[in-house]
Amino acid sequence: MAHFAKINSNNVVETVIVINNEDLLDENNVESETVGINYCKSLYGEDTNWVQTSYNNNFRYHYASIGGIWDAQANAFYEPQPYSSWTLDSNYEWQPPIAKPEENDSNGIPYGYEWDEDNQSWIRLDNYEV
Numbered sequence: 001m002a003h004f005a006k007i008n009s010n011n012v013v014e015t016v017i018v019i020n021n022e023d024l025l026d027e028n029n030v031e032s033e034t035v036g037i038n039y040c041k042s043l044y045g046e047d048t049n050w051v052q053t054s055y056n057n058n059f060r061y062h063y064a065s066i067g068g069i070w071d072a073q074a075n076a077f078y079e080p081q082p083y084s085s086w087t088l089d090s091n092y093e094w095q096p097p098i099a100k101p102e103e104n105d106s107n108g109i110p111y112g113y114e115w116d117e118d119n120q121s122w123i124r125l126d127n128y129e130v
Contacts, residue, residue, distance in 0.1 A: 002031070004040050005064035005077070007049045013068045013077070016053065053077060061092040083117045098122065 002024050006014045017040065024036040033052045040050040051072075053064035061076040062068070069078050071092075078092035086094040096115055100122055103111050112125040 001055075002036055003053045003055050003063070004036055004050045005053045005068075005070065006040070006044065007051055007070045009049075011070045011072070013064045013066055013070060015066060016064050051077075083115060085117060085120060096122075 001018045002021055003016055003018055005016045008014050019036060019039060021031060023039045024031040024033070026032040026035050036052055037050045041048055051060075051064070051070055053060060055063055057063055062078055064070070064077045065079065067080060069080060070076075071078070074092065076092045078088065079094065081088070082094055083096070085097050087097075089095050097120060100113050100115075101111075101124070103124070105111060113122045114125060115121075116123050
């Protein structure tokens with residue numbers, strides 16, 4: 001199965017669909033992204049924009065997600081910026097200005113943390129329900 005992301009004019013992923021591998025085959029029976037894009041356009045309209053994505057993250061850094069970003073120059077899918085202070089690294093993952101602490105409770109269970117953008121710090125979530 002092959003996965004294709006529909007990209008809007010703002011380079012945001014609108015949907016992700018799955019098509020059969022045979023719908024990617026060119027005249028030589030070789031899988032082709034272009035053939036897959038043309039197949040998607042035949043289903044959803046010639047004016048739509050499609051990019052193949054890898055469910056296993058084998059190419060284009062990340063699997064496309066609805067609301068995610070497509071960067072054609074970088075040939076990468078990535079999530080929207082979660083906070084204005086976070087920066088995009090070379091693997092197209094957002095990094096906080098301060099690394100998240102790695103602490104465990106007395107039972108060895110990792111604490112949860114939440115980023116506090118106003119104070120530029122991590123808040124440990126001690127009271128959580130299972």
